[in-house]
Amino acid sequence: MADIRDLRIAAIGAGMGGLGVALAFAKKGFRHIDVFETASDLGFVGAGIQMPPNLVRVLSRLGCWEDIYAEATDVKGTSIREGSTNKELSHVAMPDIEEKYGFPHCTGHRASLAGGLYKACQKEPAVRFHFATVLVRYESFGPRPRLVVRPRDGGEADERLVEVDLVLASDGIKSATRHQMLAELGVEAQEQDTGQAAYRIMLKRSEMEHDPEMLALIDSDEVVRWIGERRHIIAYPVASKQIYNLSSAQPDDHFAKATNATYTTRGSKAAMLKVFEDFCPLVHRMLDLVPDGEVCEWKLRSHKPLPTWVHGSVALLGDACHPTLPHLSQGAAMAIEDGAVLAEVVSRVAVDANATVEDRAAAISRAFKVYERLRKPHCTALVDLAFQSGRVLHLGEGKAREERDREFRLNGKSGSVPDKWASPDVQKMIYGHDCVQEAVDEHDRILAEIKEEEEQGQEKKTDGVHGA
Numbered sequence: 001m002a003d004i005r006d007l008r009i010a011a012i013g014a015g016m017g018g019l020g021v022a023l024a025f026a027k028k029g030f031r032h033i034d035v036f037e038t039a040s041d042l043g044f045v046g047a048g049i050q051m052p053p054n055l056v057r058v059l060s061r062l063g064c065w066e067d068i069y070a071e072a073t074d075v076k077g078t079s080i081r082e083g084s085t086n087k088e089l090s091h092v093a094m095p096d097i098e099e100k101y102g103f104p105h106c107t108g109h110r111a112s113l114a115g116g117l118y119k120a121c122q123k124e125p126a127v128r129f130h131f132a133t134v135l136v137r138y139e140s141f142g143p144r145p146r147l148v149v150r151p152r153d154g155g156e157a158d159e160r161l162v163e164v165d166l167v168l169a170s171d172g173i174k175s176a177t178r179h180q181m182l183a184e185l186g187v188e189a190q191e192q193d194t195g196q197a198a199y200r201i202m203l204k205r206s207e208m209e210h211d212p213e214m215l216a217l218i219d220s221d222e223v224v225r226w227i228g229e230r231r232h233i234i235a236y237p238v239a240s241k242q243i244y245n246l247s248s249a250q251p252d253d254h255f256a257k258a259t260n261a262t263y264t265t266r267g268s269k270a271a272m273l274k275v276f277e278d279f280c281p282l283v284h285r286m287l288d289l290v291p292d293g294e295v296c297e298w299k300l301r302s303h304k305p306l307p308t309w310v311h312g313s314v315a316l317l318g319d320a321c322h323p324t325l326p327h328l329s330q331g332a333a334m335a336i337e338d339g340a341v342l343a344e345v346v347s348r349v350a351v352d353a354n355a356t357v358e359d360r361a362a363a364i365s366r367a368f369k370v371y372e373r374l375r376k377p378h379c380t381a382l383v384d385l386a387f388q389s390g391r392v393l394h395l396g397e398g399k400a401r402e403e404r405d406r407e408f409r410l411n412g413k414s415g416s417v418p419d420k421w422a423s424p425d426v427q428k429m430i431y432g433h434d435c436v437q438e439a440v441d442e443h444d445r446i447l448a449e450i451k452e453e454e455e456q457g458q459e460k461k462t463d464g465v466h467g468a
């Protein structure tokens with residue numbers, strides 16, 4: 001194979017990470033990308049999502065931002081309020097995000113983000129989707145990975161073997177790839193229950209417009225967070241302000257029994273109202289609009305930092321390797337950034353026509369290690385920050401909370417806000433980070449470092465810190 005773009009690629013999962021990585025490889029000119037997805041279509045997308053400038057930068061370069069932006073809300077500020085009184089603790093103006101970082105901070109519908117990526121993939125003849133198809137197991141992680149897939153409703157007799165040159169495993173928080181990879185490496189999987197769950201609520205404009213306070217919320221360009229002890233609700237308009245999206249975090253008290261396969265369970269409306277019973281009347285009125293039987297509750301799961309994200313010619317990305325609490329609104333952004341960086345580093349793999357399969361696999365494996373060194377410290381830091389931010393947001397009465405509220409009252413003028421997603425210093429660190437440019441700038445140095453370590457028979461670890 002003279003051209004690296006003829007490599008056969010399998011992407012596992014068509015979530016944000018899988019769609020993003022398939023598109024990023026296609027845009028780099030790779031010609032054979034097969035995406036295997038358990039769901040029969042794009043799966044659960046019934047919620048809102050924040051799209052920060054670091055994500056928008058990548059989507060823009062992938063050429064799919066315009067359609068998504070058409071329905072998005074350009075966020076101009078955030079209001080952090082005491083849940084019980086609706087009193088504003090802090091107002092952080094964000095009028096100049098685009099000016100500072102080159103791209104806006106937006107909120108949108110997940111269906112709009114997933115749909116935009118999917119539509120762009122469909123324009124690429126290189127990308128083929130295999131919906132309702134499950135990755136069952138790996139027969140081998142290299143030199144040419146061999147994976148067993150089968151129709152979702154099929155049995156063992158329907159299994160088939162797929163052999164490719166590399167696998168991009170974006171199979172989410174419950175990643176089968178991660179499980180098998182860690183088992184093969186002799187590492188114990190350390191999934192963590194965060195002790196938190198989330199309600200996802202979408203209210204229609206028609207349900208809100210009779211109420212002036214609600215109408216003001218859906219008509220604003222703001223993200224609002226109501227906080228209380230061990231709980232909060234974050235809310236913003238999506239879908240051209242036709243839908244108001246609310247997402248909560250609260251103690252995971254309703255999960256005595258296991259959740260279903262998608263971590264989406266039907267919650268009880270009475271239980272939801274009880275969780276937020278001491279929140280203000282405005283919040284009550286909104287929660288009360290949710291029809292009985294349509295309360296959607298997600299369990300928030302996590303995993304201890306992995307010793308590695310890559311094994312042979314298989315790389316993990318997105319929630320499969322760095323699941324995060326949502327408090328920093330960076331999960332999907334990190335997954336899509338991972339894909340863009342993977343495409344950048346793999347496109348730089350140099351192979352000549354006479355290279356053996358083993359030589360080629362070794363080159364791919366080195367490219368994956370470059371990806372890991374670029375992304376792992378950054379993502380691990382963000383996962384940790386999301387955890388820390390949640391802890392501060394959920395403080396109960398006491399000195400620490402008084403100090404937090406004093407800092408809130410400075411409205412970001414000190415350069416820092418306790419709600420980390422809204423904090424100017426954190427925004428600078430995350431939004432100013434151009435992951436692809438970093439890959440371009442750092443690729444040769446990191447690759448040389450890896451080759452040198454290989455020669456010396458030792459490898460540097462890229463572990464980070466994580467408090468969850």
Ligand SMILES: Cc1cc2nc3c(=O)[nH]c(=O)nc-3n(C[C@H](O)[C@H](O)[C@H](O)COP(=O)(O)OP(=O)(O)OC[C@H]3O[C@@H](n4cnc5c(N)ncnc54)[C@H](O)[C@@H]3O)c2cc1C
Nearest residue numbers: 013015016017038050135171172318319326330331332333
């Ligand atoms: C309450 C909440 C709010 C959030 N808010 C935000 C936000 O505002 N902004 C943000 O950036 N992020 C947010 N996130 C995080 C974000 O949703 C995730 O980090 C992101 O969707 C991860 O993408 P992924 O592709 O890695 O995984 P997923 O989206 O989970 O996709 C994995 C896909 O793989 C498929 N799959 C799994 N196993 C197999 C298999 N064996 N074979 C075939 N297919 C398989 C699944 O069906 C799924 O489609 C939030 C998360 C939560 C829980």
